[in-house]
Structures are given as C-alpha cells and as structure tokens.
Amino acid sequence: MRNTATNAGNYAGRPMFFVSRRFDFDNLLVSKIDRSVADVQLSTRINTITKTGKTWMLEGEGPSGKIEIETDFLMGADGDHSIVLKHLGERKVDRNNYAGAVRQYWSGVEGMHTDNLLEVYFPKSLPLSYFWIFPLPDGKANVGYGMASNYIARHHINVRKAFEELIKTDPVLIPRFKNAQPLENVKGWGIPMSGNDRKAYGDGWMLLGDAASLVCPTSGEGIGSGMISGYVAAKFLQRAFVQNDFSEKMFTHYNREIHKRLRTEEKVYRFINSIPPRVFSFGINTVLSTWLFKYWL
Numbered sequence: 001m002r003n004t005a006t007n008a009g010n011y012a013g014r015p016m017f018f019v020s021r022r023f024d025f026d027n028l029l030v031s032k033i034d035r036s037v038a039d040v041q042l043s044t045r046i047n048t049i050t051k052t053g054k055t056w057m058l059e060g061e062g063p064s065g066k067i068e069i070e071t072d073f074l075m076g077a078d079g080d081h082s083i084v085l086k087h088l089g090e091r092k093v094d095r096n097n098y099a100g101a102v103r104q105y106w107s108g109v110e111g112m113h114t115d116n117l118l119e120v121y122f123p124k125s126l127p128l129s130y131f132w133i134f135p136l137p138d139g140k141a142n143v144g145y146g147m148a149s150n151y152i153a154r155h156h157i158n159v160r161k162a163f164e165e166l167i168k169t170d171p172v173l174i175p176r177f178k179n180a181q182p183l184e185n186v187k188g189w190g191i192p193m194s195g196n197d198r199k200a201y202g203d204g205w206m207l208l209g210d211a212a213s214l215v216c217p218t219s220g221e222g223i224g225s226g227m228i229s230g231y232v233a234a235k236f237l238q239r240a241f242v243q244n245d246f247s248e249k250m251f252t253h254y255n256r257e258i259h260k261r262l263r264t265e266e267k268v269y270r271f272i273n274s275i276p277p278r279v280f281s282f283g284i285n286t287v288l289s290t291w292l293f294k295y296w297l
C-alpha cells in the first residue's frame with residue numbers, strides 16, 4: 001500500500017494512507033484548536049465526575065493544581081479507558097468486538113520499499129491477527145501487531161510475546177530486523193471495535209471515538225471514525241444549543257449516524273468471525289498473494 005509520509009511530492013494521486021508519529025499528529029491537532037472559543041488545559045487529568053440534577057461536576061488535577069469544571073453537557077472523547085464511560089457504568093469489554101495491539105518504533109529495519117509502502121503481514125500460525133511495518137521519516141518505522149481478543153482469550157496468547165517471537169523467528173521478518181534497533185519498549189493497548197453498538201448518548205452527554213467503541217473492525221483503525229464522530233456530534237450539539245435542550249431525545253439518532261459509515265466493515269468482521277480462524281488465515285494468505293487482488297488494491 002502506498003504511503004505518502006515521506007514522498008508526497010512523488011505521488012500525484014490522493015494518498016490512500018498517511019503515516020505519522022502519534023506525538024506529531026496529536027500536536028498538529030492541538031495546534032488547530034481555536035483558543036478564542038476553547039479553554040485548553042494540557043497535562044490535566046479528570047479524576048471524578050458527579051452529576052447533580054442537570055449539572056456535571058468534574059474534578060481533576062493539572063500543572064497548576066486541582067481544577068473543577070461545571071458544565072451542562074459532557075463529551076467523552078477520552079479513549080478506551082474513558083472515565084466518562086466508567087462513570088456511566090458502560091465500560092464492558094466485549095471480546096467479540098475488541099482487539100489487543102502493541103507498537104514499537106524501530107530504526108534501521110531493512111528492505112523498506114522505495115515508495116514507502118505500508119506492509120501488513122498475516123502470520124499463518126496466528127490467525128485473526130496482523131503484523132505491520134509502517135515507514136516513518138529518517139529510516140524509522142512504526143512496527144506493531146494486533147489480534148482479535150476472542151482469539152487471544154481462547155488460546156491464551158500473550159500479544160507482546162507473540163510480537164517479539166515473530167521478529168525473532170519468522171523467516172520473512174528475521175532478515176528485516178537483524179540490524180535494526182528498537183527505539184522504545186513495546187507498548188500495548190486495547191482496541192474497542194465498532195460492532196457492539198455501545199450507547200453513545202444520553203441526558204447531557206455524548207461519547208466519541210474509542211470511548212464510543214468506534215474502531216473499524218477490519219483494519220483496527222480508529223482515527224478516521226473517531227474524527228467522524230466528532231464531526232457528527234458537533235452537529236447534534238449545535239442543534240441542542242439552538243433549542244437549549246440537552247435531553248436524551250435530542251441525540252436519539254447519534255448512534256445511527258456514527259455507525260452507518262461502519263456497517264459494511266462490521267458485517268465483514270462478523271463474517272470473518274463466523275469461519276474457523278485457520279480457514280480464514282489460509283484464505284487470506286491465498287487471496288492476498290494473487291495478482292488479481294494486488295491489481296485491485
């Protein structure tokens with residue numbers, strides 16, 4: 001797959017993917033915030049949330065000490081371990097729509113494609129998982145591995161160990177990593193995938209992104225769908241402001257609007273889960289290596 005992180009000038013078409021370090025990407029997003037309408041409090045953690053009548057009270061801690069925020073409406077865009085979700089009592093891990101993933105930045109991975117192609121591997125011995133090498137500038141790479149949680153639980157797999165084993169033992173990967181150096185410890189997270197239709201709205205609140213469990217289940221990508229949820233949520237909130245009504249009925253169609261763009265992916269993922277993992281693994285390795293598939297992609 002073509003990536004334009006480092007060769008944007010050579011590729012006239014619209015890029016299919018763009019790779020950036022998370023640190024740089026988040027920094028870009030923060031720089032876009034209009035400070036005349038938003039009060040940005042960086043390095044601040046909300047620890048408790050309470051609701052009295054229609055008013056939310058958030059208490060937390062930041063660089064200048066304790067803070068309190070009072071608000072009529074609360075948007076939870078605080079990720080998989082969302083404190084908003086916990087307060088609402090809705091954080092349940094649904095293994096059929098969840099994945100475990102690890103990431104490690106490396107330098108000196110050999111054999112990277114001159115066009116900065118993104119590389120995705122489906123290890124034959126580990127179904128429902130994929131290993132990736134995504135090129136970054138300066139000869140660095142984002143290397144990672146993710147696996148469906150239902151498979152992890154059934155086969156007691158340690159994703160971190162499986163990742164390290166693949167680098168050391170997989171015949172394709174050994175030569176790629178033999179002179180490479182990791183730039184950080186392996187980092188692990190959960191991926192809450194779209195498919196469980198987590199209720200993402202209520203009286204005076206909405207959830208976005210990972211907090212709303214919106215990661216695309218077939219790719220494990222959640223940035224695009226998270227951003228779509230932000231866009232859609234803003235429209236709903238704008239209407240609520242105009243009518244000065246933040247009650248649940250104002251957000252009734254929010255779930256439908258954020259999920260309708262992910263329905264096809266959810267169906268494909270359900271289909272994948274309905275076939276035996278080894279059959280799927282054989283099928284995907286067979287299909288992906290055909291000339292026709294490569295041409296289509």
Ligand SMILES: Cc1cc2nc3c(=O)[nH]c(=O)nc-3n(C[C@H](O)[C@H](O)[C@H](O)COP(=O)(O)OP(=O)(O)OC[C@H]3O[C@@H](n4cnc5c(N)ncnc54)[C@H](O)[C@@H]3O)c2cc1C
Binds near residue numbers: 144209222
């Ligand atoms: C290893 C790995 C690789 C991935 N690769 C890709 C990829 O290549 N492409 C892609 O599209 N997606 C990828 N994803 C998924 C993607 O990272 C997430 O879907 C996306 O980051 C979700 O965005 P979000 O804003 O909802 O949550 P997050 O990115 O988790 O952001 C939540 C924010 O809330 C803050 N926060 C949390 N709790 C509190 C609190 N109590 N008080 C104050 N602030 C708080 C956090 O500090 C954080 O800044 C990957 C995920 C993993 C685990």
